[in-house]
Amino acid sequence: MMIVNADIEYRAIFIAIAQGSETAFGSLFVQYRGKIYAVAFKFTKSAYAAEEITQDTFIALWTCRAQLTAVNDPEAYLYTIVYNKISRYLKRETNQNRILKMSLWNKKTSSNETEELVMANDSQQFINDAISKLSPQKKLIYQLSRQQGKSYDEIAKALHLSRNTVKTHLVKALKFVRDYMKEHALLLICCIAYLFAKAHLP
Numbered sequence: 215m216m217i218v219n220a221d222i223e224y225r226a227i228f229i230a231i232a233q234g235s236e237t238a239f240g241s242l243f244v245q246y247r248g249k250i251y252a253v254a255f256k257f258t259k260s261a262y263a264a265e266e267i268t269q270d271t272f273i274a275l276w277t278c279r280a281q282l283t284a285v286n287d288p289e290a291y292l293y294t295i296v297y298n299k300i301s302r303y304l305k306r307e308t309n310q311n312r313i314l315k316m317s318l319w320n321k322k323t324s325s326n327e328t329e330e331l332v333m334a335n336d337s338q339q340f341i342n343d344a345i346s347k348l349s350p351q352k353k354l355i356y357q358l359s360r361q362q363g364k365s366y367d368e369i370a371k372a373l374h375l376s377r378n379t380v381k382t383h384l385v386k387a388l389k390f391v392r393d394y395m396k397e398h399a400l401l402l403i404c405c406i407a408y409l410f411a412k413a414h415l416p
Contacts, residue, residue: 224288231275232282239279243272250296257300267299274299344394348387355380356387 230238250271255264274295275282285291345353351373358364358372366384370377 225285228282228285228288228291231279234279239276242275246292247272250292253293253296254300258303263303267296267303270299271295344391347394348390352383352387352390355383356391359384 224242227238227242231242247268251264251268254267255261258264258267271292275292282288282291345356348356354373355369358369359366364372366377366380369375370380373380
């Protein structure tokens with residue numbers, strides 16, 4: 215559990231980030247990147263997935279930074295985002311045993327009144343922009359799958375397409391959305407972290 219002084223320090227960092235401070239964001243990135251990667255790797259057992267989850271966590275934090283002034287427990291807020299990312303990854307992998315372990319782990323983390331807000335607004339700004347740039351068919355398949363929760367077979371039947379065609383379009387749509395988010399947010403994150411780290415070299 216974080217000591218009081220540390221809690222106050224991280225709240226100040228969150229407020230600074232909410233105000234657009236790249237220095238504060240870089241500081242948080244440097245302090246938590248390794249910890250978040252370690253947690254993600256522990257449950258996914260995949261270096262690639264852990265790196266993706268780490269990147270997506272900081273993207274989510276930066277894109278929803280305006281909400282950070284209302285956060286009372288910064289560490290709990292940050293790990294809530296991480297839990298959501300890992301949980302979604304495990305669900306995609308249909309690994310029920312790991313999902314159960316994650317549920318048990320999540321009960322041990324602190325909670326706060328912003329958890330639902332994190333889930334509802336996670337990187338939504340960039341996601342909406344990316345979706346709007348998809349072709350009509352890819353956009354429809356993406357929405358049916360990710361927003362309405364329909365399976366490949368259900369989408370194929372509704373759109374009179376083969377299951378393989380639906381899967382191909384969805385994979386391409388997901389890749390486009392992921393690449394779009396990285397292009398517009400991850401570059402900023404990496405630049406901030408690099409400049410911040412460089413500025414603190416001896």
